[in-house]
Amino acid sequence: MNDFKQKDRLASRAFSIKTSIRTRMLQIASELDEVIPLGRGDPDFDSPSTIVEAGIEALEGGLHHYTGPAGMPELRESIAAKLASDNNLHYSSENIVVTNGCQEALFISILTLVNPGDEVILQAPRFESFDHMVRIAGGTIVSVPTFEEHDYALQASAVREVITDKTKLIVIANPNNPTGSLISRDELDKLVRLVIENDLLVISDEIYEKIIFDDFEHHSLAEFDGMMDRTVTVNGFSKSYAMTGWRVGYIAAPEWLIESAVEIKHSISICTPPAMQKGALAALHNAKDDLLDMVRRYQGRRDVILQGLDRMNLSYGYPAGGMYVYTNVSNTGLNAEEFCMRLLRETGVMIFPGTLFGDPGNRHVRITLLSPQSIISKALERMKDFVNNL
Numbered sequence: 001m002n003d004f005k006q007k008d009r010l011a012s013r014a015f016s017i018k019t020s021i022r023t024r025m026l027q028i029a030s031e032l033d034e035v036i037p038l039g040r041g042d043p044d045f046d047s048p049s050t051i052v053e054a055g056i057e058a059l060e061g062g063l064h065h066y067t068g069p070a071g072m073p074e075l076r077e078s079i080a081a082k083l084a085s086d087n088n089l090h091y092s093s094e095n096i097v098v099t100n101g102c103q104e105a106l107f108i109s110i111l112t113l114v115n116p117g118d119e120v121i122l123q124a125p126r127f128e129s130f131d132h133m134v135r136i137a138g139g140t141i142v143s144v145p146t147f148e149e150h151d152y153a154l155q156a157s158a159v160r161e162v163i164t165d166k167t168k169l170i171v172i173a174n175p176n177n178p179t180g181s182l183i184s185r186d187e188l189d190k191l192v193r194l195v196i197e198n199d200l201l202v203i204s205d206e207i208y209e210k211i212i213f214d215d216f217e218h219h220s221l222a223e224f225d226g227m228m229d230r231t232v233t234v235n236g237f238s239k240s241y242a243m244t245g246w247r248v249g250y251i252a253a254p255e256w257l258i259e260s261a262v263e264i265k266h267s268i269s270i271c272t273p274p275a276m277q278k279g280a281l282a283a284l285h286n287a288k289d290d291l292l293d294m295v296r297r298y299q300g301r302r303d304v305i306l307q308g309l310d311r312m313n314l315s316y317g318y319p320a321g322g323m324y325v326y327t328n329v330s331n332t333g334l335n336a337e338e339f340c341m342r343l344l345r346e347t348g349v350m351i352f353p354g355t356l357f358g359d360p361g362n363r364h365v366r367i368t369l370l371s372p373q374s375i376i377s378k379a380l381e382r383m384k385d386f387v388n389n390l
């Protein structure tokens with residue numbers, strides 16, 4: 001066995017997943033005494049108590065076993081009702097699959113739709129898991145840049161430029177991670193026309209739909225004429241209800257693909273834990289005030305960050321929603337990775353470089369809104385001193 005080469009045994013897709021700068025930063029952070037975490041996309045709030053109580057009650061009441069792979073009927077019905085009332089999307093509960101987070105909803109959707117060789121259009125910057133999922137499915141990623149002058153919102157004209165006869169699917173997150181950009185109704189309208197003209201499909205990741213600021217409005221893509229049959233809407237409870245650890249999300253999809261999606265869901269994880277599904281049910285019915293309160297606080301934090309960045313003379317795309325501010329640090333003289341590494345080592349403030357989100361230029365950083373306002377202010381003070389001393 002001396003010549004046993006472990007690497008040779010790995011599947012070819014496994015090589016494409018490299019250890020990222022995020023892992024290195026988390027390692028450095030673990031060795032520091034005090035870190036201000038503005039890196040990971042995990043809310044600092046606890047899940048609302050009404051949700052926690054529903055989960056405990058479910059466990060104490062004996063919900064210890066599998067549910068059907070598509071989820072509990074009452075949760076699927078409540079999700080369908082929510083989509084009708086909040087998003088103007090009229091699905092039956094049969095069109096809903098409950099998943100382990102939005103992550104699994106995305107993965108199942110991509111595995112259901114993408115064949116080797118299919119081109120999949122992704123906006124840049126983006127949630128990087130999209131890349132891994134498309135690669136695992138054998139698809140080819142086609143990246144469409146977005147720009148600060150549009151607050152990083154995806155433009156249909158840029159999408160038009162990259163469509164080929166191999167394009168099958170567009171995956172959007174709206175609002176987007178890491179930019180907080182929101183695609184306007186007008187721009188969505190143009191995108192819809194392109195999709196229909198070119199006979200494409202869309203996965204619309206709407207996990208940040210409830211975290212919308214000022215007077216902006218979120219619109220679901222499937223709501224547009226002709227899109228119901230071409231769109232898989234994915235969403236989840238992690239962000240809106242501070243439930244990242246509960247792992248509940250869902251797919252809302254047309255009939256023609258739902259059966260295949262349920263089979264893939266079953267193959268990956270059999271079902272979503274029933275007590276967690278009960279927590280999600282409680283979120284839909286009893287946590288509206290908690291949600292509004294968290295969004296109000298996120299908006300306050302966003303404002304503090306934008307003011308701090310203005311004082312540092314760093315530009316950004318105006319975040320209409322989501323949990324992030326995406327900032328250009330190139331005028332500090334450092335590239336984004338150096339900026340983040342040094343900021344962490346020298347000040348204990350952890351933010352992530354845009355390279356983790358498909359930013360080809362290494363010029364941007366993502367700051368999260370996920371620490372209390374007083375801590376964010378402290379982080380900004382440290383960041384200002386750091387920038388001034390460069």
Ligand SMILES: Cc1ncc(COP(=O)(O)O)c(C=O)c1O
Pocket residue numbers: 041100101102103104127173176177205207235236237238239244248249
């Ligand atoms: C755009 C986007 N989609 C999906 C997810 C994953 O969400 P979940 O925790 O529900 O799996 C994230 C997490 O950061 C995200 O930013």
